[in-house]
Amino acid sequence: MDNPLKLITLVWHSKRPSHIKQMNVLRNNFWLKKGYSALTFFGTVVTASDADTEVFKMKGSIMRNHENIHLRQAQTTHDSWLLFYLLYSWYYILALPQNLKMKNAAYLVNPFEMEAYGHQKDMHYLDLHEATEWKKWAAMKPSERRTVYERSLR
Numbered sequence: 001m002d003n004p005l006k007l008i009t010l011v012w013h014s015k016r017p018s019h020i021k022q023m024n025v026l027r028n029n030f031w032l033k034k035g036y037s038a039l040t041f042f043g044t045v046v047t048a049s050d051a052d053t054e055v056f057k058m059k060g061s062i063m064r065n066h067e068n069i070h071l072r073q074a075q076t077t078h079d080s081w082l083l084f085y086l087l088y089s090w091y092y093i094l095a096l097p098q099n100l101k102m103k104n105a106a107y108l109v110n111p112f113e114m115e116a117y118g119h120q121k122d123m124h125y126l127d128l129h130e131a132t133e134w135k136k137w138a139a140m141k142p143s144e145r146r147t148v149y150e151r152s153l154r
Contacts (some may be wrong), residue, residue: 006026006028007031007041007046010041010044011041011042015043016079016081017043017071017072017075017079017080017084018075023040023043023045023068024043024044025038025044025046025047025053026044026047027046027047027048027049027050027053028046032046032047032048037049037052037063038063038066038067040067040070043081062120062121065122065125065126066116066117066120069116069119069125069126070084070112070116072126072130072131073112073116073131073132075131076131076132084112088112091111092106092110095110095142095145095146098142098143098146101146102149105146105149108146109142109146111135111136111145114133114134114148114149115131115137118133
């Protein structure tokens with residue numbers, strides 16, 4: 001499915017985050033930046049290729065766990081996709097100056113992404129946590145989050 005307008009219908013028909021038991025997946029490479037394989041869009045996972053779609057569908061998939069963490073994060077933002085995306089965008093905009101010091105920093109040091117990337121390999125994370133660690137990261141300045149991220153790469 002490469003029709004970019006199809007995604008608009010996802011917004012119109014989206015459910016509250018708490019009403020989603022399992023996210024649907026569809027392929028649409030129009031909305032994904034090169035190098036990214038998936039994104040959560042109002043409760044549907046959009047993948048860049050058929051291969052990425054198959055990876056997401058696999059039980060125990062790191063990609064699936066990452067996107068499920070975003071679903072749980074949306075539940076912790078007053079069960080609202082709109083608030084989740086407003087906060088996500090706000091933190092991204094605040095971190096844009098960090099792009100001068102590190103490639104893709106605005107994305108990588110977004111509090112929601114820091115939690116999702118930090119726990120995507122832990123398949124029991126969502127069983128044991130509410131996915132609110134993003135609030136800890138959000139309390140830090142973007143430059144501090146960048147420093148923490150850079151240290152984690154060493």
